[in-house]
Amino acid sequence: MNRLISVVIGVLAFSLCAAIPVSAQGGYEVKGVVLDTYGPLVGVTVMEKGTSTGTSTGLDGDYSISVSGPDAIIELSCIGYAAQTFKASAVPAKVVLTEDTLFLEDAVAIGYGSQKKKEVTGSVASVRSEDFNSGVKTNPIGLLQGKVAGLNIIKTTSDPTSTGYDIQIRGFSTLDKGAGTQPLFIVDGVPVSNIDNISNDEIASMDVLKDGSAAAIYGTRGTNGVIIITTKRGGNFTNEAQTRMEYSGYVSASMRNGDIGMLSPEEFYNIESLSGGKIKPVLYESKDGEKYYTDWTGELTRKVAVTHSHNVAIVGSAQKFNYRASLNYKNAEGIAKNNNRNEIIAKLAASQKALDGWLDLQYDLSYMHYRNDFSNADWKMAAVLNPSYPVYDSSTASGYFYPQGTGEANPVELMNQKESYKDGNYFRGSVKATVNIKPVEGLKISAFGAVEEGDNHNFWYNRTVNSDVAGSGKAGRGSDFNFNKLFEITADYSRSFGKHSIASVAGFSYQNFFYDGQNIENKGFPTDDAKYFQIGNGDATKKYLNASSYRNSNTLAAFFVRANYNYADKYLLSASVRREGSSRFGANNKWGWFPAVSAGWRIAGEDFMQDQTWCNDLKLRLGFGVTGNNLGSDLRSVAMLSNGGTFWYNGQYVYTYGVSQNVNPDIRWEKKYEYNLGVDFAFLDNRLYGSLDMYFRQTRDLLWDYEVPPPPYQYSTLLANAGQMDSYGVELAVSGVPVKTKNWTWVTTPTISFNRNKITRLSDPSKGFNYKQTTSGGVGENGIMNTNTQILIEGSPVGEFYGYLFEGFKSDGTWMYATPAGGHVSSANAMESDRQVLGSAQPWFTFGWNNTVRYKNLDMTIFFRGVVGNKILNITRWAYGPQESTGANIFRKDSIGKNIVYSNKSNFSSYYLEDGSYLKLDNITVGYTFKFKENKYIENLRLYMTAQNLLTLTGYSGLDPEVNTTSVWNAGIDYSDFYPTVATVLFGVNISLF
């Protein structure tokens, strides 16, 4: 590393010494007005090209700028409009900018640089802040839900402390054993694993690199796709110092809006008549004969959960310096009592030009503090606990009622007798220094350094008086710390020669990750006040004092180069290669090559298209790229002695050490080979535009914990590369503008994506792995003994349910199954071999549909999303359906009737599978924007209201059909653990002052 740093310093020092100051020439005045079809345009950027000289238009669209001379090139640009350039001597007094719905000239982030949208040859979806989802989102990825075809984002809980989303780009490309499954996030150039610490209001755009040719520049971490997040920065450099203030905030209220379908307390009392006398409930009665009707889930929830968020930003600019400083505060209540998340984020972004155009500097700093309060609510218990039990019982030590049944506990007591929270801090800081080598036009050398620090601390305590004797009086605290360093050096060269232009970048990247943590717990404190504050004051014998700690680190290093070539905006070519090494892989296979190539043909730019009025843009793209997938854990390829516990030796206990895993020094990258064919189009005066992509991807050398025969192996699993997986799909994102008048606009944007997947090889007999199939989807619940409900078979897709095909009931209630051979068998006689594939947890397609209608300053957005054609395994129905022998539990409502069906605990059959298709009305937003043309202080003000998660159309009988479909091992399984779903109403305001 030291050598790296010295090289950088050397380069910087050289460039500073060689800097020759060039004196600025000014004095040529240009004035004018900028308009669009409806009137004057405010805030249009007016720049002298190749300099930092610039200004922006005022309230009447007017500007005046002093440039270097009559031959200076002046560019007028504004987001949403096609930019125009003129010679200073030839600028018309009135310039009319035309709306550019396609943003063809806008920059799209592609990793280590950007491209104009029209030049992009990979499959990249770019979403700008004005198109983000409205509503309460636990982290920025929620802003994209349903917006990008092929990007599957799932949220399975409304718990505000659970900030993550399940994210998958283009279906499965790894088997999720050892290798990672999350896409790579690049935040302002820094690859990060956590994006919680970014305020949603501070994001300018998110670019999703979907295909291999686009993602290959990130090599080893590109397989699951790359999402580049660009945050807002200071404005354009201006001759006069300017300051602006922005505020955006909202307050929201959430209420429960779903039901897992269990009997109400009243129905439970009447279960005997409801079930035609078949089930006799166990009813609790207190000694004085009082009856109770306890809604356990209701006891754990708030009536209304309130969230509010405030974001203040100061944006400033001067001739050679600009900045954006922001502060964000958010407090989100969960619908569960005691459940809360609180966060505060401070951020500063600054850019500076120095040394007469030789040096550009960019600084980014952000800091976050958060606190999660956990509810400790056991929802599953609440859902199934006998409603005739009371909550409180004055005869117990804690005052709570203690249920006596096996595995039963009072969830209100658990919630209130326990306390746990977690807080932490994130810091990220980076500096980028770019040296413009002025004698060589278009050559830049940049050095980029970033650090990330994170620390999390969790605290928990169970009060001494507690029905859970084993856990009573226990307290614990733990901390973890991570520190990541990134260093990159890149050289950029871009230049145009007549109709040819090239843009190239080469560089080196080094990233080191460091983790460290410790945990401590104790029990038997003298008073309940000791809690986690006085952890040493527990039980004097120290029998319950437990302490542990760990430290890990890993490193990635890479060299990369990319060149983009453009001929006359018609023929586009891009090629890149990355060579990357990871410390995590076997000594024999640390390094890998990740090449990519893609080409584009802008048909719309051809001469023969110039006469076509119906076609505004048409581009064909073809790409191929290889991406890798890093190992998700350290020290998997080496023999390592680790502590194996205590051993009685010579009358005392001593620690032992053992080798804890089978060793495989050949572990290497999973590699994904992907082909992508795409079309970008815009027709009919930009009233119909979008992209169509088709792809085929193949992951080779899948990492997996193979079961291996002992002997010769000591352990029965070995992490190795062997399997192979194929997938293909189609994605379509279209926007249509059916209405566009002076006062009215209606933009409708449907997206749809299809993905099919197949495991082409699960094993490698030459290495001793003889797999044709393996089971997954493990379920172990109330009376269901560890049953695998899914299967992975060579030649079949991931996520297939596997069990008995339910046929019907005999008159005596016997469960009948159809056998694969066409026969019939009763539940009691069913053999393992009678099982078959019962359907897929993977949807046929997923879709999103956004509609924006504008009338003057009033706007309305309605957004739907959904999936079609998948199966969900409803565990609650299986585990908490009625059983023949008991009336002790509460049951699901839909299984109680005249023809009561007893749940069959021993066999998994298609009876418990349901159609998982759904259509969700994700949000409706209505907003009004005030434009203050005459006001000296207020630039604009927008008020809006959003209703979120109002309606779900589905045949699924569980709480929410939005279940995890992205995990290889339990996709589509709706476990009986849950968190109540909510509907939310939100009022927001955005205001901009100057």
Added chain:
Amino acid sequence: MKKTIYALAIALALPLFSSCEGMLDEKNYGNPTIEEMMTNPENVVLLVGQAYADLKWVHDHWGYWGVASLTSDECLCPVRLPREDWSDGGYWKNLNTHNWNSFAEAFKNIWNTTISGAVLCNKLLATISDYQASMTEKDYKMFVGELEVLRSYYYYLLFDCFGRIPYLEEFVDKTEELMEPEVVWSRLVACLERNAPNMTAVTDASRAASYGRVTQGFAYGLLARLYLNAESFGCTPDNIDKDVKAQFSLNSTADFYTNAVRCCDMVINSGSYAIEDDFFSNFKIYNEGSKENMFVIVENGNVEFDLRYNGSMSNKLRIIALTLTYPMKSTWNLVELPWNGFCARPSFIDRYAGTDVRGPGNEGKGTNNLKQWGWFVGPVYDAKGENILTYSEQGDNTTKAIITNSITSLDGARNCDGARLFKYEIDKSAQFSWAENDFVLMRYADILWMKEEAILRGGKGTSGASSADFRKMMARSFAYDDNSEEAYKSAYPDYLTLDGILDERGREFAWELVRRRDLIRFGKFNDPDYVQYVTGRNEYRKWFPIPYSVLEKSKRDENGNPYWTQNDGY
């Protein structure tokens, strides 16, 4: 100009390339290397100690103990009403009724964990041999003997279950066909006979140091088991290894028993062990002091887990949690709710005479009984000892908690059906998952009984039935009567016949891992008169099936045919 760029790029890249050496070495924080461990003589035992870790699986109900007990008459796990506890898709019932198949979880666990232990022994033997120069000759031989005998025990457990196993004495990748039982038997005998003489016999001075580790006495005890059961393993003088046959003069079946007597005598004459005055001292919370226990799984009640075995951690003696019934939590204010699973088959309890302390007792005082009995039958009182506790059997809270020696039905037993094992002392103030009682794997009493049985089966030797230890063993069974061997003899007059020995071994060694093999040796394993509820009466069930997952994933030859095949009948 392009040259400038290339030159710059190369100038930048070159030092970077050369600085990459070592950058990607993986850092390991805080764990020692094998070199560090082996070159310090003090540390060798820390490595060797790990070889005992997989023994923790032996007493697990999902491991060897589970199948060995549940398939014999000493143990039963019915489905319990009202919540169908222990239904688990018929898993336990299939073991109880002898209808298991090759998918049963326990078979896989036994296979993986015993082999894990054996392969680790081989690996450590190879390591020790590499570092032989850094230790004394005496230490080297001691560790080699210990590891080879421990490995033999792992293989013995695997062999006892499956018969055909991959027996290896080296740490190599050598996959071939599974060895037939007589081949495995011969190798085990050869290995144990080779090592036993070199091992140290336990003395009072060395007892603490060797506690929980394999010793000479254990090696001979294991040999005695192998000889006594040779016929039940399918060995004949004609099919065993010729060298073993010649070396130990195994010319007729009687010679197997003569050798069993010889090995028992090696233990008896060593003077290392003695019969405890009190039967229950072998099973106390702190049973380290027992001179009768020859080999145990050591439990440390002060830590949540002892040895980390095969990726798992929770590894304490679970018998107590498994057998107690729910209401007993209130009786003794137990920290954890018991699991109310395992009990005895009624026929097994019926073989105890009334006042035999190892049996269920006869005073009917239930939990108010101050004396310890081997099994529990009777009422479960509240904490004050005044009222019998009640619980919900079906919609009411009025069923009295009275443990009975009867089973309503395998598919729907009542909460309190079946006698519960009480010989392991219950630590009422601790969590079951922290049980301190060391689990007995071999006991001196077993040696005494094996010797008598071997003589009855034709082995040459002098009966020890009149020895002081033998008489004490009989007498203590009636400690609450008058503690006399006469009481024993009048209760069990045919104790020195083969049938009498089978019954006595059941009474003496209940849930101590010997019953299944005893029943097979006596030809009673599939006999429903002996093992109640058995319906799968197939001769092939005396071996368990090779686990399905093992066969599925085993290596194959170039034609794709597996090297390993299933046992007959499955």
